[in-house]
Every structure is written in structure tokens, then in C-alpha cells.
Amino acid sequence: MVFDPEQLGSSFYDLLITQYPHLSPGRPIPWTAGPSHADASPLAAAVPHGTTILAIRYAGGVVIAGDRRATEGYQISGRRIEKVYKVDDWSAMAIAGAAGPCLDMVRLFQTELEHYEKLEGTPLSVDGKANKLAQMVKGNLPSAFQGLIVIPLFAGYDARQREGRIFKYDIAGGRYEETDYHATGSGGKDAKTAIKQYYKSGLNEHEAIGLAVEALCNAAEEDVATGGPDPNRGIYPTVKTVSAAGIVDVPSERIAPFYTAFLEKRRER
Amino acid sequence: MALPYYVSPELIMQDKAEYAKKGIARGRSTVAMEYEHGVVLMADNPSVSLNKISEIYDHIAFAGAGKYSEFENLRKAGIRHADMKGYLYSREDVTTKSLANAYSQSLGTIFSQEIKPLEVEILVVGLGEGETSEMYRISFDGSIFDEKLVAVIGGRSEAIMAHLKQQVEGPRPLPDALKKGLEALASVGQPELRLQQMEIAVLDRRRSGRKFRRLSQAELIDLSG
Numbered sequence: 001m002v003f004d005p006e007q008l009g010s011s012f013y014d015l016l017i018t019q020y021p022h023l024s025p026g027r028p029i030p031w032t033a034g035p036s037h038a039d040a041s042p043l044a045a046a047v048p049h050g051t052t053i054l055a056i057r058y059a060g061g062v063v064i065a066g067d068r069r070a071t072e073g074y075q076i077s078g079r080r081i082e083k084v085y086k087v088d089d090w091s092a093m094a095i096a097g098a099a100g101p102c103l104d105m106v107r108l109f110q111t112e113l114e115h116y117e118k119l120e121g122t123p124l125s126v127d128g129k130a131n132k133l134a135q136m137v138k139g140n141l142p143s144a145f146q147g148l149i150v151i152p153l154f155a156g157y158d159a160r161q162r163e164g165r166i167f168k169y170d171i172a173g174g175r176y177e178e179t180d181y182h183a184t185g186s187g188g189k190d191a192k193t194a195i196k197q198y199y200k201s202g203l204n205e206h207e208a209i210g211l212a213v214e215a216l217c218n219a220a221e222e223d224v225a226t227g228g229p230d231p232n233r234g235i236y237p238t239v240k241t242v243s244a245a246g247i248v249d250v251p252s253e254r255i256a257p258f259y260t261a262f263l264e265k266r267r268e269r
Numbered sequence: 270m271a272l273p274y275y276v277s278p279e280l281i282m283q284d285k286a287e288y289a290k291k292g293i294a295r296g297r298s299t300v301a302m303e304y305e306h307g308v309v310l311m312a313d314n315p316s317v318s319l320n321k322i323s324e325i326y327d328h329i330a331f332a333g334a335g336k337y338s339e340f341e342n343l344r345k346a347g348i349r350h351a352d353m354k355g356y357l358y359s360r361e362d363v364t365t366k367s368l369a370n371a372y373s374q375s376l377g378t379i380f381s382q383e384i385k386p387l388e389v390e391i392l393v394v395g396l397g398e399g400e401t402s403e404m405y406r407i408s409f410d411g412s413i414f415d416e417k418l419v420a421v422i423g424g425r426s427e428a429i430m431a432h433l434k435q436q437v438e439g440p441r442p443l444p445d446a447l448k449k450g451l452e453a454l455a456s457v458g459q460p461e462l463r464l465q466q467m468e469i470a471v472l473d474r475r476r477s478g479r480k481f482r483r484l485s486q487a488e489l490i491d492l493s494g
Contacts, residue, residue, distance in 0.1 A: 012352055019353070107356065114479075115352045118324055119345055 012115035013108060013136060025104055025150075026140035045073035047148070050083045050102055052219045052226040053094035054183035054191050055155050055166045056199070058208035061243030062155040062164030063250075065212040066094045067187070067220060068235050069227025079227060084238040086247040088113045091129055091156035092240050096185030097149040101140065105150050109133055126156040130167040130175055138173025151184055155242045164242050187219030187226035194218035205241060209250055212239055213258040229259040285386045289409035292388030293335040298424035298454060301332060301394050301416075302437065303402050304446040307472040307480065308394045311450045313424070313459070314468040322470045324481035326351040326363045328396040330472050334423020335389035335409070343372065343391060365395025369405035369413060377411025386410065390422040396472050396480055425457045432456045443471070444492050464493040 009015070017024035053066040066083035069076060084094045085106045093109065095102035112132060117123045124132065133154055140150050154167040166178040181199055183191035194215040203211065213229075216237045220228030229236045236259070239250040297313040299321055310332050312321040321340075322332045325347050333340025350371055355363045372393060380386045386409050393405045404416040414420075419437055421430045432453045441449070447464060455462040469484045476482065484492075 012356070015349060015353065016356070020357075023357075111352055111356050115348065118348050118352075121318075121320065121323075 010116050010119040011132070012112045013132070013139075015115075016108070017139075024139065025101060025108065025136065026143045048072050048077040048081070048099040049225065050081055050096055050099050050185070052183065052185040052187035052191055052216060052223065053083050053096050053153050054181065054188070054195065054212060054215055055094065055153050055178070056181040056195060056203070056208045056212055056215075057164055057166060057179070058203040058205055060162075060164070061157060061205065061241055062166055063205070063208040063212045063239060063241055064092050064094050064153065064155045065216060065237055065239040066096075066185075067216050067227045067237050069225065070099050071225045074224075076227075079230065079233065079235055082238055084240050085110070086240065087129075088117070088123065089246050090123070090159065090242070091126070091154065092242050092247050093133070093155070094153045096151045096153075096188070098147070101143060101148045101150050102152075105136060105140070105152065109136060109152075112136075125160075126158045126165055129156055130154055130165075130177075133167070134169060134173045134175035136173075137169045137171070141172060144171045153182060153184060157242050157244060157246075159244075162244070183215065183219075185226070187216075187223030190222040190226075191215040191219040205243070209239055209241070209254070210258045210261075213237060213255055214262050217259065217262045229255070231256065231259070285380065286410060289335075289380075289386045289388050293390050293409065293423055294425070296334055296423045298426055298429055298457070299332045299334050299392065299422050300429065300433070300450045300454060301392050301404055301420045302433070302446050302450055303404075303418050303440045304471070305440050305442045307396055307474045308402050308404065309443060309446050309450070309469065309471045310392070310394065311447065311454065312468040313454050313462065313466075315466065320468060322468055322483075323348075324470075324479065325368065325393075326355065327360060327478060328472060328480050329363070329365050329368060330394050330470065330481050332392040332394070332422065333389055334391070334426075336387070339387045340389045340391055343375070343387075343389065346375070347372065347393075365393060365397070365403045365405070368395075369393040369403075369407060372407050373411045373413040375411075376407060376409060380410040390426070392420055392422050394420070394472065396474055400474075402472075421453075428457050429453045447492055464489045 048070040050070050055062055055064045064084055068080050070078035070081040086092050087110050149171055152169055156165050158165050166182055168176050168178055168182045181195050198211055217228055219226045236252040236255045241248045299312040301310050310322045314321050323344050325331045331344050331347055351363045389409055391407050395403045397403050404420045406414040406416050406420050419433045436449050471482055472480045473482055
């Protein structure tokens with residue numbers, strides 16, 4: 001048990017890196033120490049990677065979604081991987097990049113927010129959460145140089161401003177707030193193009209969910225690393241809403257009709 | 270050279286214990302009781318923001334009596350211990366017993382090694398498998414007691430315990446448990462005590478994930494009817 005008056009912080013991340021430095025994210029792997037280009041690293045193709053994630057703002061909240069495929073080089077290593085996670089009662093995050101470090105970061109961020117809330121008796125503000133995540137991404141920079149990139153997308157409901165907010169990140173820990181939508185990962189560009197075509201401000205929740213599903217279907221058509229809906233296996237993208245109602249999972253039954261409509265539209269062409 | 274006076278270890282411990290006991294008895298009491306759906310914690314606490322009861326982990330809660338700064342430090346240490354264990358292993362590996370033991374070790378070490386013992390008494394309560402609950406009372410010297418049905422710390426804890434022991438035979442519905450707890454706390458010279466003036470929280474087995482919940486002022490007014 002840590003009973004150390006010197007250790008007065010409320011951050012779990014800081015506690016972890018002081019107590020267990022070998023477990024802190026971003027610690028470079030000794031045998032490949034030193035910067036190398038991400039593409040040149042053998043790690044990049046040897047570990048599973050998660051791909052397309054996106055977030056769209058609508059009136060009263062944010063839709064955050066991701067496909068379900070993980071790839072190892074040209075192989076599909078997972079069809080049912082989860083890339084969108086609830087982190088606390090009012091925020092969710094999606095992750096793209098090397099799956100292992102991504103999932104580690106989700107777990108660490110979930111613990112971080114709960115830890116702060118319990119110690120301080122009050123949750124962090126949305127900006128506070130977004131900044132803390134930026135520090136964690138920045139901490140991962142040494143690993144990113146070795147090819148283990150983690151790119152999160154963060155969505156939080158701001159109870160004070162009564163609206164959903166989206167934050168995107170770069171590998172150096174840069175934190176940027178997006179006012180409308182964002183998509184990233186290997187199929188991110190295709191998803192973003194699709195959203196751009198149909199997005200308008202003041203969408204309702206239903207429209208935003210439809211747009212998210214359609215964007216992911218578009219990305220799956222163009223990008224090999226993005227998995228589209230798979231009705232035979234019953235696999236659909238993960239979609240969550242972040243609003244005054246908290247973090248709500250959108251069930252596959254609600255996603256399937258959007259996929260059908262998408263196929264219908266394709267057939268009509 | 271003057272020789273230092275010899276003081277027997279027995280006397281040192283006795284003095285320390287007396288000092289700590291005095292500090293703890295000066296404060297107000299906190300009661301923990303098993304109820305129908307888990308454990309309810311009631312603290313006679315006039316402050317709205319300086320809490321005596323806190324969440325530690327999914328199914329574990331903490332209550333402290335005595336010196337605020339000291340049990341607050343213990344509370345934080347407990348949250349760090351539990352969160353770290355849950356992160357390194359898994360959430361289900363964080364157990365009430367292991368946390369209570371860690372507290373007992375820390376308090377024991379401080380009592381025997383530091384000049385000033387901690388003037389605190391703490392409760393570590395947790396929900397177990399099925400319908401069971403665990404309640405550990407840990408004293409300033411690290412001694413640990415496994416309590417059943419009810420546990421009381423701080424202030425005139427023995428008198429309150431004696432009162433409650435007669436009243437409570439098994440877990441009751443929440444309003445009933447609150448009534449018994451209030452009566453017991455009021456029995457030691459505070460007849461005007463009201464539920465609304467207390468800090469009350471439950472570990473509710475029916476909740477998913479984090480079981481700890483504070484009862485709001487509005488709920489307490491409803492419950493006190």
C-alpha cells in the first residue's frame with residue numbers, strides 16, 4: 001500500500017509510471033531502441049492493428065463508431081475486435097493503431113478517470129479529460145517511433161455547455177477539438193469524405209447514426225483494413241452515443257437497417 | 270554523560286494507545302449495517318464536503334473516524350492500492366480482505382514505529398459473493414476485527430454498538446435499517462439528530478459495476494418521512 005505523503009497527486013497514470021516504470025505506455029523496447037521510421041519497423045506488420053474510427057456531432061451529443069476488423073499485415077487477425085469504449089459515465093473513446101497498446105491505453109484511461117473521481121470526489125472536466133489523454137498519447141511517442149502507434153478519438157458530454165464534444169489527437173500528443181466530425185485510421189480518409197458529403201449541422205441522433213454507419217460502409221469498400229458489416233456472422237460496427245443520457249450502445253438491430261439501406265442505394269445506381 | 274531515562278515498552282505502548290483512543294473518542298460516530306441489498310454506512314457528519322465515507326472500489330467502501338487529515342490519507346492510500354491492483358491484475362482480484370489486511374499492516378507499523386500514533390479508527394466494508402457482506406473494523410494500532418451485521422467506529426462507539434446489537438437481528442429493508450441506525454446514534458446524547466444532517470451511502474448489490482452510491486438530501490428527506 002502506498003502511504004507516502006510525498007505522493008499527493010490524483011493521477012493514476014503518474015502513479016503507475018513512478019511505481020511501475022516498466023509498465024508505463026510508450027517505454028521503448030530496448031532491442032530496437034532509438035527512433036526508426038514506423039513503416040520500417042517489423043513490429044508494425046507483426047502485431048494486430050485496428051483501423052477505422054469516427055465521431056460525428058449531432059444536436060445534443062456525439063455518435064462515436066468504429067469497424068470491427070483487426071489486421072496483421074495483409075492478414076485479418078480479428079473480425080470482432082472492439083475499438084469504441086465507454087471510459088466513464090459521460091465519455092467514450094475510439095482507438096486506431098496497434099491493437100495491444102491501444103487497448104492498454106483505454107484501460108489506463110478508464111482507470112485514470114475513475115481514480116481521479118474517487119480521490120477528488122468529483123469527476124474531471126471534459127477539457128481535463130481530453131488534456132490527460134493528450135499527455136498519455138505523448139507518453140507513447142517512443143513506441144510510436146517503433147511502429148506501435150496509438151491514435152485515439154475522444155468524445156465527451158459537457159454537462160456545463162450541454163453539448164457533445166469531439167477531440168482528435170496526433171502521435172505527438174497534439175490535441176485538437178473538432179466542431180463537426182472526424183474520422184481516422186486506415187479508412188479514415190474514405191469515411192471522412194463520405195461524412196463530408198452528407199453532414200449538416202443540427203443532425204438528429206437517428207441521422208447521425210445513419211451517417212456513421214454509411215461512412216464506415218464506404219470506408220470498408222475502399223480500404224482493405226476496414227471491415228464492413230457482416231450479416232452472415234452477425235457482425236456490425238460498434239456505435240455508441242454520448243449525450244445527456246450517458247453512454248448508450250446502439251444495438252445491431254438498429255444498425256442493420258442502415259446497412260440494408262446503404263446496399264439498396266448501391267443497387268439503384 | 271547523563272543516561273536517558275528507561276521507559277518500559279509496555280508503558281510506551283500504553284501511553285500511545287491512550288493518546289490515540291482519546292483523539293478518536295472526541296469525534297462523532299459512524300455506523301455500518303448490513304441491509305436487504307448490501308451495506309449501508311451512516312456518518313454523523315455536519316460537514317457537507319469533508320466526507321467520512323468513501324468509495325474505494327467496485328464493491329468496497331471506506332469509513333473513517335478520528336482525525337480527518339489522517340483517515341483521509343488512509344482513504345487515498347486505499348484507493349491507490351485498489352486501483353493499482355485492479356489495473357495490474359483484474360477488477361475481480363481486488364478483495365475487501367486484502368485491502369483490510371493492507372490497512373492493518375500499515376496502521377500496525379505506524380503505531381509501533383512512529384512517535385505519534387494515528388488517531389483513527391476505520392471501517393472497510395465490502396460485498397461478497399451472493400448475499401454475503403464483509404465488514405472489517407481496524408483500530409489505530411492495526412488490530413483488525415471481523416464484524417457481523419453491524420459495526421461502529423469513533424465517538425462513543427461501544428455504547429452505540431451495545432444499543433444496536435439488541436435491535437438488529439438480520440438484514441432489513443433500507444428505511445428500517447436507517448431508522449435503527451439513527452436511533453442508535455441519537456441514543457448517545459443527541460436526541461435531535463436527523464437523517465438529513467447525516468452522510469449516508471450504500472453498497473447496493475443490485476447495481477452493476479460500481480456498487481457505491483451516496484444518498485442525496487432529497488432522498489434522505491423522503492426516507493425520513
